Amino acid sequence: MVQGSPWPLTPFGIVEALRPREAxxxxxxxxxxxxNPVDRTRLRALMLREERRFVEDHPKSKALFQRxxxxxxxxVPMNWMAKWAGGFPVFVAEARGAHFTDVDGREYVDLCLxxxxxxxxxxxxxxxxxxxxxxxxxxxxxxxTENAIWVGEExxxxxxxxxxxxxxxxxxxxxxxxxLARAVTGRNLVLVFNHCFHGTVDESFIALRDGVPGPxxxxxxxxxxxxxxxxxxxxxxxxxxERTLASRDVACVLMxxxxxxxxxxxxxxxxxxxxxxxxxxxxxxxxxxxxxxxxAGPAGYTGGHxxxxxxxxxxxxxxxxxxxxxxxxxxxxxxxxxxxxxxxDCDTSGIGGTLSGNALxxxxxRATLEHVLTPAAxxxxxxxxxxxxxxxxxxxxxxxxxxxxxxxxxxAEYLFTDTPPxxxxxxxxxxxxxxxxxxxxxxxxxxxxxxxxxxxxxxSPATTQADIDQHTHAFRDALKDLTT
Numbered sequence: 001m002v003q004g005s006p007w008p009l010t011p012f013g014i015v016e017a018l019r020p021r022e023a024x025x026x027x028x029x030x031x032x033x034x035x036n037p038v039d040r041t042r043l044r045a046l047m048l049r050e051e052r053r054f055v056e057d058h059p060k061s062k063a064l065f066q067r068x069x070x071x072x073x074x075x076v077p078m079n080w081m082a083k084w085a086g087g088f089p090v091f092v093a094e095a096r097g098a099h100f101t102d103v104d105g106r107e108y109v110d111l112c113l114x115x116x117x118x119x120x121x122x123x124x125x126x127x128x129x130x131x132x133x134x135x136x137x138x139x140x141x142x143x144x145t146e147n148a149i150w151v152g153e154e155x156x157x158x159x160x161x162x163x164x165x166x167x168x169x170x171x172x173x174x175x176x177x178x179x180l181a182r183a184v185t186g187r188n189l190v191l192v193f194n195h196c197f198h199g200t201v202d203e204s205f206i207a208l209r210d211g212v213p214g215p216x217x218x219x220x221x222x223x224x225x226x227x228x229x230x231x232x233x234x235x236x237x238x239x240x241x242e243r244t245l246a247s248r249d250v251a252c253v254l255m256x257x258x259x260x261x262x263x264x265x266x267x268x269x270x271x272x273x274x275x276x277x278x279x280x281x282x283x284x285x286x287x288x289x290x291x292x293x294x295x296a297g298p299a300g301y302t303g304g305h306x307x308x309x310x311x312x313x314x315x316x317x318x319x320x321x322x323x324x325x326x327x328x329x330x331x332x333x334x335x336x337x338x339x340x341x342x343x344x345d346c347d348t349s350g351i352g353g354t355l356s357g358n359a360l361x362x363x364x365x366r367a368t369l370e371h372v373l374t375p376a377a378x379x380x381x382x383x384x385x386x387x388x389x390x391x392x393x394x395x396x397x398x399x400x401x402x403x404x405x406x407x408x409x410x411x412a413e414y415l416f417t418d419t420p421p422x423x424x425x426x427x428x429x430x431x432x433x434x435x436x437x438x439x440x441x442x443x444x445x446x447x448x449x450x451x452x453x454x455x456x457x458x459x460s461p462a463t464t465q466a467d468i469d470q471h472t473h474a475f476r477d478a479l480k481d482l483t484t
Contacts, residue, residue, distance in 0.1 A: 037401060038482055043438055046481055050441045054086040057445065060103040061091045084452050085441035095122035097462030100449075109467040111457035112449045116292050119317035119373075119410075121460035126371035127320035127364050134363035140355055147362040151326070154369050158299040161312050161328035166357035166365075170291040170315025171199030173327040174254065176351045177311045178203065180329065181252035181285040184336045189250045191284070193235040195424025197261035198254055198289050199315075203230045208425065234423040235259050236268050241275060245282040252285040252311070257301040260292040262427035263415045263454065264406035272307055285310040285333070291325075292316070295458065296409035297382075298375050319364035320372060326365070372461065381410035381459035384468055388412045388457050391472040399479040410459040439478060446474040 055062060065088035069075035074082040081089050091103045098121055101107045113119050120127065152164040167173050178190055178201070190203040198204040206226035207216040213227045231250060233240040244250060257272065259265035279286045288309040290300040294317065297304045302312065310333055315325030329337075341349065389405045389412045396403050402418040416435060421427035440450050448471050450457060457471065 047438050050445055053445050058104050064091045085437040097121045098460050098467055108447045108449050109470050110449050112451045113458045113460055115451050116316045118321050119458055119460055120320040121462035124320055124372045126367040130363045130367035134360050139360045140358035145359045147366045151362055151365045159303055159312055162331050163334040164326055164328045167325050168323040170313055170325045171201055173313040173325040174198045174201045177287045177327050179351055180337055183340050185251045187249050187251035189231055191231045191244055191250045191253045194232055195262040195428050206230045206232045208232055236271055236423050238274050242278050245278055245284050248282055250284050252287050253279055254287045256289050256293055258293050258408050262424050264408050264413050265421050265427050276308055287311040289313040295411040297378050318368055319361050320368045322364045324361040324365055377461040384459045384463050385410045385412045387468050395476045395479055399483050413454055413456040442478045443474050448474055
């Protein structure tokens with residue numbers, strides 16, 4: 001245990017936060033029931049109604065889920081898939097564009113889109129062509145292809161960083177970027193923001209409780225208490241940032257330019273400029289992770305706002321759903337890395353992997369960047385997100401809910417507070433698991449899929465106004481059921 005920390009670990013590294021917390025959840029629900037004009041008794045009755053409807057409408061998904069429990073933990077291929085509302089997940093039969101069909105033959109408007117992994121829409125034609133053509137020529141070689149050069153040049157053009165490397169997930173890209181930062185600076189610590197999102201990077205699974213850092217709730221088997229490796233502060237707090245960097249033992253700041261994990265939290269005016277200046281002052285490298293915030297535009301938030309990171313991470317949608325990611329860095333970082341590495345040791349550096357930069361991933365990255373996630377696509381997607389935002393705001397006003405909608409590019413999300421959060425702690429404090437599950441299941445029963453961990457809707461190049469209007473009708477009906 002870190003001295004003075006309220007975050008005890010068992011000898012096996014299992015966080016105390018994993019133990020049952022029903023009493024604490026009930027307290028939070030009671031607080032939220034005051035904050036939101038929702039009758040909790042009515043909410044639970046409506047939820048039972050929606051759960052019965054879901055089970056009746058999905059007999060084949062239910063049967064597959066029961067079968068899956070004989071071979072898959074909790075009946076799902078990844079444990080977090082158990083979090084879907086409804087008692088069991090919908091099993092997908094096929095998907096195309098902004099829609100998918102489940103095994104029971106029900107078609108859905110997909111506003112989740114693989115939580116950004118399918119922001120391109122499902123199975124876009126340019127990606128399908130590239131997939132077939134490259135698969136026939138070979139999938140992986142441990143050798144470069146010309147596509148790697150094209151993708152590197154395009155990423156350099158979009159994001160301004162001269163050197164790029166490839167891997168399979170943004171988690172890997174973040175891990176590798178942290179290693180580069182530690183090698184370049186000779187420092188060990190990483191700075192992240194409370195309730196951040198950076199995949200499954202160990203250093204990022206840290207949170208503040210009563211101002212004290214420790215493992216985030218749900219952090220399963222941390223190798224060490226992350227307070228040993230990581231400093232954590234609140235987003236938008238420049239005083240805390242300077243106090244932390246002033247110790248000159250932080251290798252890098254790892255951040256999303258706009259927070260997305262507990263709801264969309266925007267930076268205050270001038271925050272990024274001040275952060276960049278402080279990082280430079282204290283010789284700390286800045287890593288910007290745009291795995292979610294690429295929704296801001298074809299060059300992400302970084303390109304759109306002229307940010308100047310030392311390292312940059314992009315993953316999820318950049319190969320139209322195929323596992324692929326990239327990380328870029330400045331010429332200075334690249335030169336300093338080369339100074340510290342020998343060719344004889346480059347295969348044991350802890351960076352890369354046998355399948356990293358494989359030919360199939362690079363072919364799909366090229367097809368996606370060249371033909372799918374284009375300026376024209378964003379010109380289509382962002383107005384749809386604005387339409388979603390306006391319609392949800394209108395319904396919130398109509399039914400006098402003290403909620404609000406946050407938006408970033410082609411991503412929009414409603415939060416159960418009328419005050420936009422200033423940081424991760426404020427955003428997390430207004431999350432309401434019970435109410436979110438109801439809203440998600442209500443939408444799902446009306447053939448609309450939202451992102452399971454947020455009240456988030458994402459637009460793809462294939463999304464239409466009719467898709468957004470279908471959500472608007474369901475959302476308005478949900479509020480009507482909750483309030484009348």
